[in-house]
Amino acid sequence: xxxxxxxxxxxxxxxxxxxxxxxxxxxxxxxxxxxxxxxxxxxxxxxxxxxxxxxxxxxxxxxxxxxxxxxxxxxxxxxxxxxxxxxxxxxxxxxxxxxxxxxxxxxxxxxxxxxxxxxxxxxxxxxxxxxxxxxxxxxxxxxxxxxxxxxxxxxxxxxxxxxxxxxxxxxx
Amino acid sequence: xxxxxxxxxxxxxxxxxxxxxxxxxxxxxxxxxxxxxxxxxxxxxxxxxxxxxxxxxxxxxxxxxxxxxxxxxxxxxxxxxxxxxxxxxxxxxxxxxxxxxxxxxxxxxxxxxxxxxxxxxxxxxxxxxxxxxxxxxxxxxxxxxxxxxxxxxxxxxxxxxxxxxxx
Numbered sequence: 427x428x429x430x431x432x433x434x435x436x437x438x439x440x441x442x443x444x445x446x447x448x449x450x451x452x453x454x455x456x457x458x459x460x461x462x463x464x465x466x467x468x469x470x471x472x473x474x475x476x477x478x479x480x481x482x483x484x485x486x487x488x489x490x491x492x493x494x495x496x497x498x499x500x501x502x503x504x505x506x507x508x509x510x511x512x513x514x515x516x517x518x519x520x521x522x523x524x525x526x527x528x529x530x531x532x533x534x535x536x537x538x539x540x541x542x543x544x545x546x547x548x549x550x551x552x553x554x555x556x557x558x559x560x561x562x563x564x565x566x567x568x569x570x571x572x573x574x575x576x577x578x579x580x581x582x583x584x585x586x587x588x589x590x591x592x593x594x595x596x597x598x
Numbered sequence: 599x600x601x602x603x604x605x606x607x608x609x610x611x612x613x614x615x616x617x618x619x620x621x622x623x624x625x626x627x628x629x630x631x632x633x634x635x636x637x638x639x640x641x642x643x644x645x646x647x648x649x650x651x652x653x654x655x656x657x658x659x660x661x662x663x664x665x666x667x668x669x670x671x672x673x674x675x676x677x678x679x680x681x682x683x684x685x686x687x688x689x690x691x692x693x694x695x696x697x698x699x700x701x702x703x704x705x706x707x708x709x710x711x712x713x714x715x716x717x718x719x720x721x722x723x724x725x726x727x728x729x730x731x732x733x734x735x736x737x738x739x740x741x742x743x744x745x746x747x748x749x750x751x752x753x754x755x756x757x758x759x760x761x762x763x764x765x
Binding site: 430431434437438448449452453456464491495496497499500502503506507508509510511513514517518519521522523524525526527528529530531532534535538539540541542543545546549550551552554555556557558559561562567568571573574575576577582583585586589592593595596597598 | 599600601603604619622623626659662663666667669670671673674676677678680681682683686687688689691692693695696699700701702703704705708709713715716717718721722724725730731736737738739740744745747748749751752754755757758759760762763764765
């Protein structure tokens with residue numbers, strides 16, 4: 427019973443594993459003077475967390491399960507819980523990097539009071555566009571040759587199409 | 599690990615998702631985040647009592663395991679929900695560039711294809727409606743709730759040693 431409790435506690439705290447790896451990877455990249463876009467580093471940290479949490483789950487609980495089926499469901503359970511919680515960590519971090527609302531709230535937090543004009547001059551449409559183009563080139567979703575852009579990866583486009591269908595379902 | 603734990607957690611998640619879809623199709627809430635938290639986490643309060651009635655021999659560890667998986671699935675969904683609620687400038691850019699294939703587009707041409715200025719206004723409006731920001735004349739300030747929301751995001755980046763995000 428104690429093993430089962432420890433297993434659940436490990437999985438509950440698994441986003442901390444992703445966070446700690448993220449913390450380390452940022453410093454490793456900085457040590458080697460690599461300017462890497464923050465989002466791929468965060469994603470890599472989350473992926474690196476999988477074998478760490480997997481090993482912990484195995485040692486604490488899964489290896490002692492005699493029945494193969496129980497072990498199979500235990501592995502699937504760990505994958506789903508870590509997947510859901512670590513994805514939530516990644517999305518939370520991604521919001522700090524990309525979300526317009528977070529940027530606006532942050533500006534107000536640091537400056538107290540901001541007029542709309544000041545906000546527009548610092549966070550203009552052109553600035554918003556330039557940042558996103560740079561980000562999507564770094565994420566391999568766009569490619570740039572000379573001064574023109576083309577679609578390269580189709581992952582975000584695919585996700586976008588799914589979200590459009592979901593938005594229609596929710597009547598947005 | 600019993601398969602019933604996974605199936606029950608999925609069943610609970612699907613129940614909450616169905617409730618969410620039905621409510622949203624009826625009327626959108628004013629405070630989306632709060633509504634989602636109530637819909638997805640509220641049933642966890644009643645779940646143990648219902649589960650014990652249906653499966654009298656269920657162990658408390660199984661109840662915790664079901665709750666944990668449900669929380670993981672719900673948390674992931676709540677995180678991606680904003681992408682369905684608001685138009686994403688990045689996705690709009692990708693669609694515009696895709697539509698111009700094979701000649702490609704310059705930054706100026708992408709800018710002309712959609713109006714990024716409206717995106718800032720839309721977000722400010724969202725923040726005002728959600729009560730995270732208040733306006734006095736032409737100036738915006740954080741409300742207490744806005745400050746509570748943004749503080750963890752700021753500290754996350756500080757602890758990671760990263761400069762503020764570009765938005």
